[in-house]
Amino acid sequence: MTTQSTLIKWIATPVGRAVLALLLMIVIGSVFNADGAFFRWSVHRDMLRQVSVYGILACGMTVVIITAGIDLSVSSLLALGAVFFAWFTLPLQWPAEFAIPGVLAIGLSLGSVSGFLVARMRIQPFIVTLAMMVFARGLAKVVSGGQKITNYVMQPDGSAQLIEHPPIYELIDSRILGGNISVVTLIFALCVLFTWLVLSRFRLGRHIYAVGSNEEAARLSGVPVRRTLVLAYAMSGLFAAVAGICQAAQETHGDPETGMAYELDAIAMVVIGGTTLAGGKGSVILTLIGVLTIGYLQKILSLNAAPEATRLMLTGAIIVCAVLFQRGRR
Amino acid sequence: MTDAPLVTMRGIRKAFGPVEVLHDVDFELLRGEVHVLAGENGAGKSTLINILSGVYDDYYGELVFDGRKRRFRHPIDAANAGIATIHQELSLVPSLSISDNLFLGRESTNDLGLVDYSSQLEKSAAILSDLELDLSPMTIVEELDISVRQLLEIGRALSRDASLLIFDEPTSALSEHESSILFEKISALRGQGRGIVYITHRMEEIYRIADRITVLRDGKVVGVSPAVDLTPKGLVRLMVGRDVDIDAVDSADHSDEPALEVEGLRVENNAVPDRPLVDGFSFELMQGEILGLAGLQGSGASEVLHALFGGLGERASGEARLLGRPLPLRDPEASVLAGIVLLTNDRKASGLAMDLSVLHNASLASLTRFSNRFGWMQRAAEILAVSELSETVGLKAPSLEAPVRELSGGNQQKVYLAKCLMTEPQVLLLDEPTRGVDIGAKSDIYALLRSWVGQGKSIVVITSELEELLELCDRILVLHRGRCVAEFTRETATKDALLAAAMGHQLTGSEAGGREAR
Numbered sequence: 030m031t032t033q034s035t036l037i038k039w040i041a042t043p044v045g046r047a048v049l050a051l052l053l054m055i056v057i058g059s060v061f062n063a064d065g066a067f068f069r070w071s072v073h074r075d076m077l078r079q080v081s082v083y084g085i086l087a088c089g090m091t092v093v094i095i096t097a098g099i100d101l102s103v104s105s106l107l108a109l110g111a112v113f114f115a116w117f118t119l120p121l122q123w124p125a126e127f128a129i130p131g132v133l134a135i136g137l138s139l140g141s142v143s144g145f146l147v148a149r150m151r152i153q154p155f156i157v158t159l160a161m162m163v164f165a166r167g168l169a170k171v172v173s174g175g176q177k178i179t180n181y182v183m184q185p186d187g188s189a190q191l192i193e194h195p196p197i198y199e200l201i202d203s204r205i206l207g208g209n210i211s212v213v214t215l216i217f218a219l220c221v222l223f224t225w226l227v228l229s230r231f232r233l234g235r236h237i238y239a240v241g242s243n244e245e246a247a248r249l250s251g252v253p254v255r256r257t258l259v260l261a262y263a264m265s266g267l268f269a270a271v272a273g274i275c276q277a278a279q280e281t282h283g284d285p286e287t288g289m290a291y292e293l294d295a296i297a298m299v300v301i302g303g304t305t306l307a308g309g310k311g312s313v314i315l316t317l318i319g320v321l322t323i324g325y326l327q328k329i330l331s332l333n334a335a336p337e338a339t340r341l342m343l344t345g346a347i348i349v350c351a352v353l354f355q356r357g358r359r
Numbered sequence: 360m361t362d363a364p365l366v367t368m369r370g371i372r373k374a375f376g377p378v379e380v381l382h383d384v385d386f387e388l389l390r391g392e393v394h395v396l397a398g399e400n401g402a403g404k405s406t407l408i409n410i411l412s413g414v415y416d417d418y419y420g421e422l423v424f425d426g427r428k429r430r431f432r433h434p435i436d437a438a439n440a441g442i443a444t445i446h447q448e449l450s451l452v453p454s455l456s457i458s459d460n461l462f463l464g465r466e467s468t469n470d471l472g473l474v475d476y477s478s479q480l481e482k483s484a485a486i487l488s489d490l491e492l493d494l495s496p497m498t499i500v501e502e503l504d505i506s507v508r509q510l511l512e513i514g515r516a517l518s519r520d521a522s523l524l525i526f527d528e529p530t531s532a533l534s535e536h537e538s539s540i541l542f543e544k545i546s547a548l549r550g551q552g553r554g555i556v557y558i559t560h561r562m563e564e565i566y567r568i569a570d571r572i573t574v575l576r577d578g579k580v581v582g583v584s585p586a587v588d589l590t591p592k593g594l595v596r597l598m599v600g601r602d603v604d605i606d607a608v609d610s611a612d613h614s615d616e617p618a619l620e621v622e623g624l625r626v627e628n629n630a631v632p633d634r635p636l637v638d639g640f641s642f643e644l645m646q647g648e649i650l651g652l653a654g655l656q657g658s659g660a661s662e663v664l665h666a667l668f669g670g671l672g673e674r675a676s677g678e679a680r681l682l683g684r685p686l687p688l689r690d691p692e693a694s695v696l697a698g699i700v701l702l703t704n705d706r707k708a709s710g711l712a713m714d715l716s717v718l719h720n721a722s723l724a725s726l727t728r729f730s731n732r733f734g735w736m737q738r739a740a741e742i743l744a745v746s747e748l749s750e751t752v753g754l755k756a757p758s759l760e761a762p763v764r765e766l767s768g769g770n771q772q773k774v775y776l777a778k779c780l781m782t783e784p785q786v787l788l789l790d791e792p793t794r795g796v797d798i799g800a801k802s803d804i805y806a807l808l809r810s811w812v813g814q815g816k817s818i819v820v821i822t823s824e825l826e827e828l829l830e831l832c833d834r835i836l837v838l839h840r841g842r843c844v845a846e847f848t849r850e851t852a853t854k855d856a857l858l859a860a861a862m863g864h865q866l867t868g869s870e871a872g873g874r875e876a877r
Binding site: 230231232233234235236238239242243245246247248249250251252253309310 | 714715
């Protein structure tokens with residue numbers, strides 16, 4: 030009796046609803062299992078690998094959305110990160126221990142610029158990050174000369190030569206634990222953990238929620254509102270750079286055109302989890318569930334060989350349904 | 360026929376989920392009657408008027424309005440039937456002009472179906488002058504004070520020519536003078552044979568305007584009586600179900616050491632540069648003292664508190680010292696650390712983060728205390744401190760994890776107060792600390808503030824209720840147009856003298872019962 034009512038109460042919570050939506054998706058997958066394909070671990074493992082880059086972006090997006098903002102620039106920052114990573118490691122031949130911090134610093138700085146414009150210049154986040162989206166895409170094209178940066182490298186004497194990829198590419202694109210988990214999935218999990226710690230266990234997290242829920246009340250409580258906003262966008266930029274490195278490793282080159290419109294997937298994942306765009310509410314756990322829900326949806330559709338057009342339409346419909354479902358808790 | 364009641368509600372029962380909040384409530388309103396609904400927060404007053412005004416339609420029982428059995432499905436139904444409601448929550452659109460707001464949803468149109476702005480502006484100007492507001496109808500509502508917005512809300516309802524008007528704490532944001540304008544309007548409406556339902560927590564208002572009083576407690580009617588037959592004490596007993604001591608307590612002794620010294624405080628007025636909102640205000644606050652600032656709307660009292668806390672930034676200038684150390688007057692973050700904290704007059708807009716839990720709100724201003732130097736939260740210490748303090752302030756919440764939004768107004772205010780006290784300030788700046796709080800919670804808050812100054816801490820308080828000032832304060836400074844015009848002690852202060860000074864009357868010392876300040 031009591032366990033039953035506890036369960037009902039739990040289902041009424043945001044996490045309960047998000048989990049219910051995810052379970053529903055898994056049930057659908059079990060029914061349309063494509064001749065048992067859905068029951069193979071490798072399918073789930075691949076799904077996790079495929080959503081990881083999006084998921085990493087969604088972590089940063091969650092933080093920004095909780096401050097009642099939005100970050101449209103993550104897809105371009107991802108491409109910029111991928112291009113810089115390829116440039117550092119292939120033509121410049123930097124070792125990974127310099128290349129990775131370099132790329133992360135670039136993502137962090139450009140995120141901070143967005144944050145500065147939002148916090149100090151009081152420009153709307155949508156506009157600021159739209160501008161950053163265009164700017165960073167342009168910068169990625171400048172750095173790469175408009176072309177993919179591959180292991181086909183120009184030599185000083187003008188000749189072109191194929192070089193070996195450094196081992197970092199192989200490492201990021203491999204699987205560990207007996208081939209059961211992709212390294213990118215592990216990186217995604219670490220990003221979720223990091224975000225969770227920041228939001229739930231550090232003072233900064235309290236500031237982020239307070240600024241998103243009521244900025245004026247936060248300011249009058251002595252919360253450093255500007256610093257909080259800058260840090261939120263900086264975190265989003267940092268995660269975009271992480272995602273860029275993963276993307277480059279998986280594609281084995283740095284493509285300035287990569288990751289187009291990924292920001293929309295990231296936003297959809299956050300929203301499907303139940304974090305509202307109004308700010309002040311939500312969590313990265315919800316986002317994790319949202320990422321898995323979309324991941325399974327895509328996987329089920331591709332297993333059942335649904336055409337691209339059907340996939341897009343269904344994804345759109347499911348986003349709306351999930352948000353309506355989440356809202357039922359009021 | 361005209362002697363039949365305007366409204367009869369019989370056997371009203373209403374539940375939210377499994378919780379029934381109104382149990383078999385009867386209510387009757389005559390034409391030409393001002394009927395006060397009294398009761399503590401959570402007694403069911405708002406639910407009852409929400410049924411009457413069409414906000415809720417899922418209730419049991421019968422509603423007869425104007426001789427016809429009705430069940431309003433939507434607030435628009437009720438409005439069309441002739442019911443105007445002035446809600447406690449303001450419902451103006453901030454980005455539109457006064458005129459646009461007054462005619463929102465019933466715009467006058469010309470033959471082409473376009474909005475007829477000139478006639479709207481004309482009518483708006485008439486409504487404004489009727490409310491004694493010296494404003495252009497083109498003014499954007501965002502730029503107006505909360506009290507002016509409240510008056511506009513009232514003006515809008517009055518202009519609808521309704522046969523029933525429902526006022527839900529209309530004066531909680533109004534000054535005495537503005538309230539008296541409202542009461543004149545209500546008397547006129549009564550004279551025209553309209554029915555008025557009025558909710559308030561202010562005793563003096565009840566006796567100023569009520570013809571009849573219905574008292575609710577815990578969702579039941581516990582008394583209906585003509586106002587003349589019910590003494591204030593009897594009314595309070597009905598409301599709370601016990602005797603409450605509403606008499607003043609002796610003031611605590613305070614020392615001669617100043618806690619706060621303020622010199623030449625000035626706050627610029629962005630709208631009118633040559634008329635500063637606060638114009639060279641100086642005062643001293645002693646340790647253990649409760650100092651009241653009195654003044655009508657626009658006196659600058661509220662700005663004094665905001666400026667001292669640093670909430671106004673560049674607009675404020677002057678000098679202030681807290682226990683001898685200069686205050687920055689710029690930065691709320693530094694002010695909190697220095698030991699001075701502000702409770703604003705609008706807990707929803709600038710006080711609490713409504714989505715966050717009691718716990719996270721209560722600790723928000725003191726997070727450095729509950730985290731180590733790496734910013735890692737020490738949650739056990741936080742929970743302990745918040746639960747101790749919520750006991751001290753008498754908070755009733757389902758749990759510390761409950762969102763503040765779900766609490767009653769009185770409990771929200773206690774959370775806000777707890778947030779301020781959590782910072783362990785030397786000086787507490789309180790702007791309307793008991794706004795929208797029921798009488799039981801009010802006396803809790805008074806008692807709390809007194810015991811707190813007993814520890815040598817000090818308070819500067821503003822309230823638009825003169826009784827509250829007289830009851831709470833050791834000393835009262837009266838502001839008029841940004842300057843201090845009079846000073847009273849607890850012994851010399853009277854309501855009449857305070858009000859006269861606040862309205863700018865230059866009474867002599869003996870007349871005012873106090874002495875003129877510098």
